[in-house]
Amino acid sequence: xxxYILRRLVLMAPVAFLVTVGVFILVRLSPADPALVFxxxxxxxxxxxxxxxxxxxxxxxxxxxxxxxxxVVQGDLGRSFETHQRVLExxxxxxxxxxxxxxxxxxxxxxxxxxxxxxxxxxRNSIVDLLSTSITLAGVSFPSFFLGIVLILLFAYxxxxxxxxxxxxxxxxxxxxxxLRRLVLxxxTLATASLAINLRQVRSSLLDVFGLEYMRTARAKxxxxxxxxTRHALKNALIPVITLIGIQVGxxxxxxxxxxxxxxxxxxxxxxxxxxxxxxxxxxxGVVLISAxxxxxxxxxxxxxxxxxxxxxxxxxxxx
Amino acid sequence: xxxxALPVVLRAPRADRWGAIRxxxxxxxxxxxxxxxxxxxxxIAAFAPFVAPYDPVKVSITDSLIPPGANHLFxxxxxxxxxxxxxxxxxxxxxxxxxxxxxxxxxxxxxxxxAAGYLGGRFDLFIMRGIDALLAFPAxxxxxxITAALGPQIQNAMIAIGIVAIPAYARLTRGQTLAIRxxxxxxxxxxxGCTPLxxxxxxxxxxxxxxxxxxxxxxxxxxxxxxxALSFLGLGPQPPTPSWGxxxxxxxxxxxxxxxWMSVGPGLAIFSAVxxxxxxxxxxxxxxxxRLRRSG
Numbered sequence: 001x002x003x004y005i006l007r008r009l010v011l012m013a014p015v016a017f018l019v020t021v022g023v024f025i026l027v028r029l030s031p032a033d034p035a036l037v038f039x040x041x042x043x044x045x046x047x048x049x050x051x052x053x054x055x056x057x058x059x060x061x062x063x064x065x066x067x068x069x070x071x072v073v074q075g076d077l078g079r080s081f082e083t084h085q086r087v088l089e090x091x092x093x094x095x096x097x098x099x100x101x102x103x104x105x106x107x108x109x110x111x112x113x114x115x116x117x118x119x120x121x122x123x124r125n126s127i128v129d130l131l132s133t134s135i136t137l138a139g140v141s142f143p144s145f146f147l148g149i150v151l152i153l154l155f156a157y158x159x160x161x162x163x164x165x166x167x168x169x170x171x172x173x174x175x176x177x178x179x180l181r182r183l184v185l186x187x188x189t190l191a192t193a194s195l196a197i198n199l200r201q202v203r204s205s206l207l208d209v210f211g212l213e214y215m216r217t218a219r220a221k222x223x224x225x226x227x228x229x230t231r232h233a234l235k236n237a238l239i240p241v242i243t244l245i246g247i248q249v250g251x252x253x254x255x256x257x258x259x260x261x262x263x264x265x266x267x268x269x270x271x272x273x274x275x276x277x278x279x280x281x282x283x284x285x286g287v288v289l290i291s292a293x294x295x296x297x298x299x300x301x302x303x304x305x306x307x308x309x310x311x312x313x314x315x316x317x318x319x320x
Numbered sequence: 321x322x323x324x325a326l327p328v329v330l331r332a333p334r335a336d337r338w339g340a341i342r343x344x345x346x347x348x349x350x351x352x353x354x355x356x357x358x359x360x361x362x363x364i365a366a367f368a369p370f371v372a373p374y375d376p377v378k379v380s381i382t383d384s385l386i387p388p389g390a391n392h393l394f395x396x397x398x399x400x401x402x403x404x405x406x407x408x409x410x411x412x413x414x415x416x417x418x419x420x421x422x423x424x425x426x427x428x429x430x431x432x433x434x435a436a437g438y439l440g441g442r443f444d445l446f447i448m449r450g451i452d453a454l455l456a457f458p459a460x461x462x463x464x465x466i467t468a469a470l471g472p473q474i475q476n477a478m479i480a481i482g483i484v485a486i487p488a489y490a491r492l493t494r495g496q497t498l499a500i501r502x503x504x505x506x507x508x509x510x511x512x513g514c515t516p517l518x519x520x521x522x523x524x525x526x527x528x529x530x531x532x533x534x535x536x537x538x539x540x541x542x543x544x545x546x547x548x549a550l551s552f553l554g555l556g557p558q559p560p561t562p563s564w565g566x567x568x569x570x571x572x573x574x575x576x577x578x579x580x581w582m583s584v585g586p587g588l589a590i591f592s593a594v595x596x597x598x599x600x601x602x603x604x605x606x607x608x609x610x611r612l613r614r615s616g
Contacts, residue, residue: 018453029469141595143545145552146568146587153580166575254460258549262572273553276468288465292457 004307008300016296020072023289024065027281037279038081077289078282082275087286091268097169098267100179101259102252104187106245109195113241117202121210122229132199139196144255148189148262155185167264186263190255194248201244205237239310246302250295348607354600361593365411374402376409376562385574388581395581397567398574403585406562410586413474413556413563414593417547418540421478425485426536432486433493434520438501448494451487459484463546467555474557481546485539492535496528530608537604541597548590564590 027034035051052058056067071078077087120132156166164185170178209215210233218228256269264270268287275283345352364371374392380400388395394403432451436444454462466480500506501524509519550556551565559566564586571582 014449015452015456018450019456022453022457023465026465026469029466031471137599138591138595141541141545141591141598143548143552143565143568143587143590143594145549145565146583146590149568149572149575149583149587152575153578153583157576157578250458254458254464257460257464258552261553272464276472276554281469284465284468288457288461291461295458296456 001304001308005300005304008303012296012300016293019292019296020069020289021065023285023292024068026288027285028061028064030279030281032279034081034281037281040081072289077286080275080283081280082278082283087282090271090283091286091290094266094268094271096171097265098256098260098269100172101183101186101190101256101265101267102249104183105190105194105252105255106248108187109191109198109248110241110245112191113195113198113202117199118206118229118234120199121203121206124207132203136196136200136203139192139199142192144189144193145258145262147192148185148259151185151189152262167262169264169266182263186259186265189262190252190259193255194244194251198241198244198248201241202237205240206233209233209237239306242309243302243306246299249298253291253295344607348603350599350603351607354596354598354603357592357596358600361411361415361596364408365415368408368412372402372405372408374405376401376405377560385579394585395579397571397582398579403567403581406567407564407585407589409562410564410567410589411593413551413561414544414547414590417474417478417481418543418597421481421543421547422485422536422540424479424482425489425539426532428482429486429489430493430525430532433490433495434497434524436490437494437497438516438520438524444494448490451490454483454487459542460546460549463550464553464555467550472555472558474561477547477550477556480550481543484546485543488535488539489532492531493528496531497524500524500527534601534605534608537597537601541594541601544590544597545594 035048035055035057038055039048039051056064059067068078075088077091079086080090083090116128116132116135120126120129123129151164152166155164156162165182167186168182170182172179215228215232218232219225223232253269256267257273258269259265260267260270261273268290272284272287275281275287378401380396383392383396383400384398386392386396386400392402392404394407396402397406432447436447457465463477463480463484466483467476470476470479497520506519506523509523514522547556548565548568551563552569554566554569556566557563559570567586568583568590571579571586574582
């Protein structure tokens with residue numbers, strides 16, 4: 001197992017290198033001169049030149065990349081052009097809000113998918129099944145920002161009692177009740193797209209398993225239907241669902257950019273979105289880099305978990 | 321000589337192309353629903369100037385914030401612009417981004433996949449690591465980063481979404497090319513001295529088009545959704561150009577005043593266009609590529 005993990009890490013190295021090159025080049029593609037953005041109103045040519053040298057912009061690109069990378073591996077993602085705050089610090093401050101939202105969304109999406117997915121597979125062609133297929137169909141096509149707006153309209157303004165606030169964030173430590181109340185709408189918004197995919201997977205992998213011979217054997221030996229489903233079918237059917245959680249981390253990160261913007265949720269997605277109009281590239285660069293690496297590691301984690309959970313999968317086959 | 325001794329010519333019945341298509345569609349009703357919706361949106365986009373009842377950018381303060389009614393089916397926004405006309409004109413942006421960015425992804429991705437799959441070796445190894453690096457980013461985050469770097473413009477959004485679409489085509493094409501490369505007719509073509517380019521274009525590519533058509537339909541849905549998301553974040557076409565994502569974003573400032581129609585028109589437009597391509601893509605997958613069929 002450890003050998004497998006090490007091997008995966010080694011294979012990940014060139015990809016990680018290319019990701020850093022990509023993120024570095026992205027910012028250099030920008031037509032705006034970073035020194036000018038950094039200085040803001042200052043237009044004195046000497047000051048601009050001075051800043052260019054300070055920022056290392058006078059050096060050749062490969063040298064700039066190596067300098068930038070050596071800073072990144074030490075945890076220095078640069079400073080925001082706008083607030084002059086350290087980027088890593090700014091991300092760190094907002095990370096708890098994003099992680100809370102992401103976990104709530106994954107929890108919501110996985111639990112609803114399991115309950116509705118199992119019911120719809122067991123009671124095929126029933127109303128629950130129809131509901132589940134409709135959610136699957138609509139969920140992947142419904143733009144999350146529009147869903148967010150519909151939810152705000154309904155629960156914050158139209159339905160009497162104003163059940164949930166239209167946005168904003170209160171730290172969990174400050175007021176747990178208010179924090180959870182504000183979490184519900186953004187979590188549902190963020191969860192919907194992945195809920196559709198999860199639901200489809202739970203239902204179809206259960207249906208696949210139902211057709212297998214050991215299920216017939218289990219029923220033939222007189223087991224209770226509930227035991228057949230929970231002990232025999234679910235155990236095998238849920239393995240593919242785990243891989244989906246890895247993919248969802250990506251969906252959650254990209255969804256966070258939009259959901260956090262709609263609900264004024266002070267996470268890293270909103271940080272990046274707010275940095276764009278001002279051309280605050282170090283912040284955008286930092287958030288994109290952190291997003292890519294979190295996504296890569298979550299995929300690795302899920303692959304390892306997958307191999308560990310299903311003894312039929314040999315590590316060699318996965319690597320090949 | 322008796323008639324029975326005459327040579328009998330067996331002739332294949334004349335192929336009735338329309339009959340075959342009708343039979344095919346009858347067996348795939350989802351294709352009719354998805355296909356009609358797609359065609360409807362394409363027609364609306366093509367004939368926007370004739371279909372739209374009003375000028376989408378004309379400001380008329382006296383008509384501001386009128387709820388949906390006989391004169392304005394989808395209502396008007398705070399500047400008195402007709403929401404329906406903006407939705408109709410907005411379809412041009414969304415569909416053109418869909419088509420152009422999918423073309424970028426298709427051309428680049430398929431070329432990379434064909435080359436990597438056919439040539440193999442170091443070229444395959446290096447180029448596919450590059451594709452893996454693109455896949456290491458969550459798709460929308462990458463599109464967001466590229467558009468942010470290049471500047472918020474519609475062309476840049478197209479390029480960004482096109483780049484994001486490359487890996488799916490490259491991987492699909494490479495996988496299929498690897499499978500077909502081993503077939504005997506490819507070996508035969510090589511034996512008679514066909515050039516690699518000829519083999520790839522004449523013998524391999526035509527055999528993978530089914531899977532690519534399915535992928536192109538589904539990625540158009542993704543492209544429309546991605547464009548709407550980028551526009552929503554202010555990275556698409558700039559005002560006053562009508563654009564679905566941007567119009568939904570603009571409408572949020574009137575949510576508290578319950579001017580819901582400003583969001584609902586463009587929101588439902590995005591949903592129906594994305595749904596149309598997804599639905600058609602799923603139906604095409606079942607019909608054209610049974611190996612990829614999913615239960616459920």
